[in-house]
Structures are given as C-alpha cells and as structure tokens.
Amino acid sequence: MAKTNATARLIRFLVGLFIACLALAVVLALAVPIGFYGMAMYLSPTLPSTQEIKTAKLEMPLQIYSSDDKLIGQYGNRLSLPVSFDEIPEDLTHAFLAAEDAAFFQHSGISIKGLGRAVTEAVTDDDGQTGGSTITMQVAKNYFLSPERTLNRKLTELFLARKIEDELSKNDILTLYVNKIYLGEGAYGIRAAAKKYYSKSLDNLTIAEMAMLAGLPKAPSKYNPVANPSRALTRRNWIIGRMHELGYISQAQYDEAVNSPIGIKLYKEKLDINMPYLAEMTRSYLVERYGDQVMHSGWRVRLTVDSQAQTDAETAVVTGLIAYEHRHGWRGAEANDEPLENFRRYSNMSPAKVTKVNSRSFDAVLQSSEEVTVNWSGMKWARKYISADRIGYYPSNASQVVKINDIIRVIPTANGNWQLGQIPKIQGSLVSLNPETGAVNALVGGFDFHHSKFNRALQGWRQPGSTIKPLVYTAALEKGYRPDTIVSDEAIQVGGWKPKNSDGRFLGDITLRRGLYLSRNLVSIRLLQAIGISDARSLLNNFGLNKEKLPTTLSLALGTGQATPLQMATAYSTFANGGRRIQPYFIGQIYNYSNKLLFQANPSRACASCFNEQLDELNNTLIEEHNQISEDGDPIDSVQKKSENEDKNNTAVDSSVYDSGPQSDRLKAPVLQYTRAKQAPRILQPRVAFEMADILRDVVQRGTARRAKVIGRKDIGGKTGTTNKAKDAWFAGFHPTNATVVWMGFDQPSTMGRREYGGVAALPVWIDFMKAQLANTPYQWVPNDYGFTINEGKPSTPKSDSKKPAVARTQKRESSQPETSGNVQSLPTADSDNSRATDDVPQNPLSVTPLQRMPSMPE
Numbered sequence: 001m002a003k004t005n006a007t008a009r010l011i012r013f014l015v016g017l018f019i020a021c022l023a024l025a026v027v028l029a030l031a032v033p034i035g036f037y038g039m040a041m042y043l044s045p046t047l048p049s050t051q052e053i054k055t056a057k058l059e060m061p062l063q064i065y066s067s068d069d070k071l072i073g074q075y076g077n078r079l080s081l082p083v084s085f086d087e088i089p090e091d092l093t094h095a096f097l098a099a100e101d102a103a104f105f106q107h108s109g110i111s112i113k114g115l116g117r118a119v120t121e122a123v124t125d126d127d128g129q130t131g132g133s134t135i136t137m138q139v140a141k142n143y144f145l146s147p148e149r150t151l152n153r154k155l156t157e158l159f160l161a162r163k164i165e166d167e168l169s170k171n172d173i174l175t176l177y178v179n180k181i182y183l184g185e186g187a188y189g190i191r192a193a194a195k196k197y198y199s200k201s202l203d204n205l206t207i208a209e210m211a212m213l214a215g216l217p218k219a220p221s222k223y224n225p226v227a228n229p230s231r232a233l234t235r236r237n238w239i240i241g242r243m244h245e246l247g248y249i250s251q252a253q254y255d256e257a258v259n260s261p262i263g264i265k266l267y268k269e270k271l272d273i274n275m276p277y278l279a280e281m282t283r284s285y286l287v288e289r290y291g292d293q294v295m296h297s298g299w300r301v302r303l304t305v306d307s308q309a310q311t312d313a314e315t316a317v318v319t320g321l322i323a324y325e326h327r328h329g330w331r332g333a334e335a336n337d338e339p340l341e342n343f344r345r346y347s348n349m350s351p352a353k354v355t356k357v358n359s360r361s362f363d364a365v366l367q368s369s370e371e372v373t374v375n376w377s378g379m380k381w382a383r384k385y386i387s388a389d390r391i392g393y394y395p396s397n398a399s400q401v402v403k404i405n406d407i408i409r410v411i412p413t414a415n416g417n418w419q420l421g422q423i424p425k426i427q428g429s430l431v432s433l434n435p436e437t438g439a440v441n442a443l444v445g446g447f448d449f450h451h452s453k454f455n456r457a458l459q460g461w462r463q464p465g466s467t468i469k470p471l472v473y474t475a476a477l478e479k480g481y482r483p484d485t486i487v488s489d490e491a492i493q494v495g496g497w498k499p500k501n502s503d504g505r506f507l508g509d510i511t512l513r514r515g516l517y518l519s520r521n522l523v524s525i526r527l528l529q530a531i532g533i534s535d536a537r538s539l540l541n542n543f544g545l546n547k548e549k550l551p552t553t554l555s556l557a558l559g560t561g562q563a564t565p566l567q568m569a570t571a572y573s574t575f576a577n578g579g580r581r582i583q584p585y586f587i588g589q590i591y592n593y594s595n596k597l598l599f600q601a602n603p604s605r606a607c608a609s610c611f612n613e614q615l616d617e618l619n620n621t622l623i624e625e626h627n628q629i630s631e632d633g634d635p636i637d638s639v640q641k642k643s644e645n646e647d648k649n650n651t652a653v654d655s656s657v658y659d660s661g662p663q664s665d666r667l668k669a670p671v672l673q674y675t676r677a678k679q680a681p682r683i684l685q686p687r688v689a690f691e692m693a694d695i696l697r698d699v700v701q702r703g704t705a706r707r708a709k710v711i712g713r714k715d716i717g718g719k720t721g722t723t724n725k726a727k728d729a730w731f732a733g734f735h736p737t738n739a740t741v742v743w744m745g746f747d748q749p750s751t752m753g754r755r756e757y758g759g760v761a762a763l764p765v766w767i768d769f770m771k772a773q774l775a776n777t778p779y780q781w782v783p784n785d786y787g788f789t790i791n792e793g794k795p796s797t798p799k800s801d802s803k804k805p806a807v808a809r810t811q812k813r814e815s816s817q818p819e820t821s822g823n824v825q826s827l828p829t830a831d832s833d834n835s836r837a838t839d840d841v842p843q844n845p846l847s848v849t850p851l852q853r854m855p856s857m858p859e
Helices: 002-046 090-100 112-124 135-144 151-167 170-180 190-198 207-214 229-245 251-258 276-290 292-296 307-328 465-478 512-517 521-531 533-543 554-558 565-577 608-613 615-632 635-644 686-702 706-711 763-773
Strands: 062-065 071-075 300-303 350-357 361-366 371-375 385-387 406-412 418-421 427-433 440-444 486-488 509-511 587-591 597-600 717-722 728-735 738-745 789-791 794-796
Touching: 062 276, 062 292, 071 276, 090 135, 090 170, 090 207, 090 229, 135 151, 135 170, 170 190, 190 207, 207 229, 207 251, 229 251, 276 292, 276 300, 276 440, 307 427, 307 440, 307 738, 307 763, 361 406, 371 418, 427 565, 427 763, 440 738, 465 512, 465 521, 465 533, 465 554, 465 565, 465 686, 465 717, 465 728, 486 512, 486 521, 509 512, 512 521, 512 686, 521 533, 521 554, 533 554, 533 565, 565 686, 565 728, 565 738, 608 615, 686 706, 686 717, 686 728, 706 763, 728 763, 738 763
Parallel strands: 062 300
Antiparallel strands: 062 071, 300 587, 350 361, 350 406, 361 371, 406 418, 427 440, 427 738, 486 509, 587 597, 717 728, 728 738, 789 794
16 A cells, blocks of 8 residues: 555655646746847847948058159058959858858758857867858958957847848848958958959869868968968868868869969068158058048059159268268277177168178178178278267278178178268258149158168258258348448447357448358348347248247347248248249159059149149150050060069069959059149249348358359359358259258267268258259249349349349347337338239148148048
C-alpha cells in the first residue's frame, strides 16, 4: 500500500514538473519575441536614418602643384573611391560573399547561425573568433556604430541591420559595404584597395587579386599582403577554395588563381619636386579655413609659384647662408664616433663620417656607404670661428679641421667634387611677388624646412632697417617734395637722442635723391620730422605694413618698427607697378578629384584695363594651346608615364593593366579661362611712384646696392637695409615684373658681425635669384605716361607746373616725443587728387590670402 502511494506521488510530481516545464517553455517562447519586439520598440527611435548612408564619401589625399603642374606636396593617407553596384565585377562580389557571408542574398540581415559566435566574441573578447556578423550587420557597424565589443552595441547592430534590410535593396547594401569596409594601408573600399595594392582599376583585377582583397576585412593588418605575405596568401587561397566550393569559379580558374603569385604593385606617389615650405603653407591655410578634412578632400591645388623660380630662390638662399658661414669660420664637427644614421640630410648637405685624414684632404663615408674625398680646395675656408666679429687663421693642413670619426657635412660641387660644410646657424628668407597681380613667384621660409619649420617669410617679424626709408621718403614726395629738394645731413639731436649716419660722417646739404641712395640716416629723420609721423605711419599702413607695429617716434625713419618679408615685398611692388597696392596671393586654382574647377583667383591688377583689353585674345590662345597639347600629348606627362612604367630592373609595365597608379590621379586640368579683372587701388600719385622708382634705380647704379650692377641691367631698383648692430640684413628690390625681398639674420636677434650689411649679406642672394629670373626678360621700366622728364638723373615737374620745390630746414627739437605739430600739410587724399582711385586699400597682408571667396567643402 505504501509502495502504491509512493508511486502515485512520484507520478504526480513528474506530471507537475512536466506541466511546469511546459509552461516555462511557453512563457519563454512568448517572452523572446515579445522581449525582442519590446527592445526593438525601445531602440527604434534612437536608430539613425538609412538615408544618411545612401552615398559613401570620396576621400583622397590633398595634392599641391606648382603653376607648371609639378607635384610639390601631398597630405592625407586615406583613400576612398565609391563605386556603384554596376561597377563591381561579379567575381569580386563572389569573392566577398565566399569570405564573409555566403547566404547574404538569402537571409534577412541577421544570421541566426552566427549569433552564438557573435555573443561569444562580445563576452570573451576573443580576436580569433569570426564574429558571425553578416554583411548587413557590418554595414550597420561601419556607417553608424563604434567598433567596441559590447552586448549592447551588438544588439543595436542587429536591430539596425533589420532596419537596413527593410529599407534598402540587397544590391544597395552590398554597394555600401564594399565602399566603406577598411582594407588596410589607408584604403577604404574595394576601388581604393585595388588602387593601393595593385595600381589597378577593378576591371583589371584577377580572381586571385580579388580574393586577396576579400580576405582583408576580417583583419586588415593580420592579412596584409605587404606586411604579412604568407598569412595573406593562406587566407587568399582559402577564399579561392570557397569560391570553387560554392560554384563561383571553375576548376581551371581555381588552379590558375591558387598558383598565382601575390603580385603586389603598391601605389606610391612620388613628388616631382619637394617644396615643403610652400606645401605646408598651403596645407596650413586650407586646414585653418576648412578643417582637417580638407586633407582627404581629393582637391588638387595649383599655386602661382613656378617650380623653376622656386628652385632658383631656394638655391640662392642656401648659397647666401653658406657664404656667410664661410666668412665667419668653422665651428667644428657636429659629433664624433656616433652612428651616422642618427643624422639627417639638410638641403644640399649630407652627413658623413671621417674615415681618413690626409695632409691636404680627408676621406669620409656617406649614409649610402659611398666613400668621398674632400680636397684642400673644398676645406681651406675653415678658419676657426671665435665670434661674430673674429675668426682664426687659415688652416695649413686637414688635421686642424677634422679628425677620424668626426660627423661632418659635405656638399657636392658643380665640378663633381665635394666641399666641407656646416649647418648654418644664420637664417634667411626670400619673397618674390608679381607687382601686377600680387601673385607669389617664389617663397623661401628658411634654410631647410626639416631643420626648422618656422616660415620666416610670413611669420618673421623683424626690424626692416633702411628698407623702410623709401616708404618714408615717398610720404615726403606725396607732400610736394621732389627728388632734388635740398635736405640737411648735418648732426641733429632730439631730446637726449643723437642719431648718426652709419659712417659717422656728415655731408651737409644734399638732395633728397642722394640722401636716399646713400642711405643717410639724418636726412631720413629730418624728412620724417617735416612731414609728420602720424601721416607717415598711415601711408606705411597703406603700403601693407601693420600700423600697430610701427613706432610713434622719429626712430621710425630708421626702420625700428616690425615687418615681415612678405609685407616689404608688397610695399615695394607699389614702386614697381606705378603706385597701385596689390594684395599678395598664392593659390591660383583649386580642382576636385575629377578635375572640375572649384576656385580660380581673380586678383585686382595694377593695370586692369591692359589685361581686360587683351582678355579675349588671351583666352583664345589658351584654348588653342590646350587643344594642341591634347592632340600631340603632353611631353611632360609622357616622361612621367615612362618613368612610372619602369620598375627597378627597367622591366616594362603594361599601363593598360596597371591603369590606376599615381599617374592616374595627377591633375589634368581643363583649359584655363580668365575673367575680367578689377583695378587695384591707387595709393601713390603716378608722379610719386615714378620718381621713387627712379631714385631706387640710382641706389643700384651709384648707391649702396652698386654690387647689383653685375646683373648688367638698368631696369632694376631697390634698397639695402641693416639694423642696429647688424642684427638684420635686408635687400628689397624690384623690376617691373618682379618685386623680391631678401632677409638674413639669427632667429634670436644678435649681431651677425660688424661688416654684415644688407649689401653684403642679403644683396648677393637677391642678385643670384634675379639674375635667373630676368635672364630672358627685355628691358622694361616703370610706366612714365604723365609728362615727366629725366634731367641729369633728377625728375622734375612738367612745365605747366611752376611750383618750385621747397628746401627742408628742420630745427633742433628739445622734446623727447618728437611728434610733428598739426600745422604740417596732411597727405593728399583720394578726394583731393583725381589721379587716385576711390576704392579702399586692401587689408594688410599679414598672411598671404587669396582675394576671392574660396569654395565650400564638397558634401
């Protein structure tokens, strides 16, 4: 009986347990979809719209070109070149399906089979797991979500995948996937990856290459064929096997593909000429205006700078700096017995280690293992440096200069020999502008960009010294003074200040012209006293200098304010173009990746009517030249293609197969067409501009810049400048086609040496540069269309003007604040002089800024 009762209780227990389990199963069966639905309802409002991912974003490096289309700089390492579904080869689609999601066209965005693997990956953070994500889920992750591995992010990915499947077609989803997926080496998407790894378009990829690309999404670094070729090959062959297994390729195709070599032809862009100061100046300006994304915009920026002019400028500056170093002696080796690879090449100076010291020569080895010999002619300059004003005796043998294991610098010479060098401590800069438009012809920011990235041409605020005197004298000419006005060069005292001339002498009464071409300080001070400091500062502001950085005392006449080389070049352009104030700019055109013109500079011109009269003829000529090049082929382009189509073993490469290399991304600009220009504002009377240009020509012919006569031209003018204790040396000069300013000095202002005047340090740099620029330029001078004549080298007023030039007689002043009283005539204004334009003077060129509004970033 007891046994029967026990059996009955067991049966009831089992039945109850079964019913409970059944109920639990029913509850769970209902809870999962209800919970899933509830979570979907909860997350749905937070899910992004799929309309945001209809189009992938193009990303390519920012390229910077010279005006003659030489690539001089490139920034950005992201490549993304979206394709449409129709542009995806069928075999490439099959390769990705075989590698990532063979059931893509059957499932609804979520693979139930892979969810377990996905949960395990999220919980264990196991990199070895496949993840189980479908292509749709990867689209959701790549476009909207972070790469973090959390359960919450994975659930959001699931719901977003379902939403994408509901709203987009399978073809759209696959297209989004192949355009966004990261494939290593900075390549996003299949077209970018085909370009990066194989220099091919998609249509030219082989099955083996397609499989290689399809193997990258799982782990782009692990299966990178460049960094890990053996792993990449294993992964590639597994995908080829899957393609065969799934029936995508035949046995013959399989055999050919698995036996193919990796065959990488990596996309490597090479600069035609490396011009980092210009390139960085452009990058910095664009990033400041548009943000960092501009470096991935694919823009092709063409500058106003000609590559040959820039090369001439850089060579001239480096030559001038080396010449200074030779004048001031040898500071010794950079190091001794240190690894040569720790030293970087700067400019034309290669690091070398001394291996043998002979009596009148020494041997050294370069980083390339090349052995070189420096003979006595290349090292005899190396007198010992003592100070800026003192050097030792000439050496008598090589052991007085170097010893074994010294790390020194060597420079190749024109005759194939080598010269001892040293990295200059002195610095220099050069700015060259087109006086007609303000276009930058050349710009050098220092000795070497990689040695110092500071751009002294734009950022170097220094005292301009005597280069400011022509601007002060111009203010006097504007007030009615003439080149033959008599001004005293006798001693003067203003309060406790007793200025003097650089030679300590006094020339008595001299003409204004002579006072300037001999750079007499006392004449400049007396003129500034007479015309008024306030008016002079206003005119200097119109020239392009920053008024706030100019002193309000008579020291202004000696250049004690601050200015940049760019500002001084802007000011001297006014003398070269007849009195117009141009605005410097350096970006000529901007094109997008498809070579569509986005922006073209249209600067105000010194003679807009001259340009506009010839505009139609100019544009027609440009069209004819462009058509001729299209018919004949660009010879420069042919040379570049020939170079690109040869590998290190001079083996020819089929450009029809490797059709997506760097050359395919070069700028291929459409024909350039100009529009009507506006007139640059006049800031000087035509007479004044011509007279000052003529005086500055005398500075070259018989003044402080006589050394420039070596160029052999009489259509150049300029002014030397040297600041107190020779801390800065300048030369600002011009030809009607070119206004160029050179500065030299130490970054931390200190004396360069008592003999380092502007005519010694800076002028030779200007001569070297301008000699090259004017080599094939016919004689030309500042326009003189206003009835003025030259009489014994002195301009005089037309006969209709009977006014006689006044004689400047300035009395000694006791005040320590020598501001001129208000009874001095003010500078003429645009209203009082009908020869001036009524438009406003442009803003000060504190930075080189294009005149026109730049294009907005593409969507």
